[in-house]
Amino acid sequence: MEQKLQMFENRLTKVFRHTSKLARRQNITCYRVYDDDIPEFPFSIEMYEDHVYIAEYHRKHGMEEDAHEEWLDTCLELISKVLEVAPNKIWVKQRQRKENRKSQYEKLSLESHIMTAYEAGLQFKVNLSDYLDTGLFLDHRITRSMIREEVKDKKVLNLFCYTGSFSVYAAAGGAAEVTSVDLSKTYLAWAEENMKLNGFDNPKYTFVHADVLQYLDTLKLNTYDLVIIDPPTFSNSKRMKDFLDVQRDHADMLNKVLLATKKDGVVYFSNNYRRFVLEADKINASSIKDITNQTLPFDFQQKMIRKCYRLIK
Structure with missing residues (x-):
């Protein structure tokens, strides 16, 4: 055990030294430090300003609950030491959390912790305590910047918008609409909050509560200059009429999006399905470019499962 902990400490020290230096250089304050690098330590560890957000992936570890508690507390002490962050600024999620966790860290997680995170001069509300995700997907940092660069005076549509970070960047880039x-009403309200946080409180920014699959059928032809579509891999929300499977449905979804896009308009399409294969021959775009690698931030170089494409009508 001691030997494995030492291995984990060495790895974490090394990657933190490297990523924190790159982050400082680029003036980035929210970034991933570690992601399941050593199988026996199945964590994702991220910095959010001066806080640490840790997700423990669910694995068969063969430990009794008490032994696992003890092991986790030891790991958290080590993470606190290496990252030089006080335990009360560490937030832990377990992908399958037991309701009776007793450690000091868990008690902290039962308090709500909402804070403002900064990225590229913009502000985002993040929640380190109440959901499995924080509200800001760090892996799309570069994609967001690319969109900001090309939306001036354009009409933008953000589908499956989540907490609206792409919308904030689009508004910051001077989008016309x-x-x-x-x-999700929760996420839509959060998106609206993020827009207001950055001073984008204007009738040209609209928020639509709808099932995207049905909403696509209501879109007018040739309306948008730029569309962002980042669907979940699967979704069978009770409020959805249809079950969504990104592999099965992506060509159909993208063709509907392209109909609503102006000629030479751009569609950014992203998804997180590990085994995703783009069916380019079924998609009515004049050009499709895989931009996964060029949208890969420094802190996700080792491990990135999402795909990202830029389509032109």
């Missing part, structure tokens, strides 16, 4: 669509 931004429409954000999501099925």
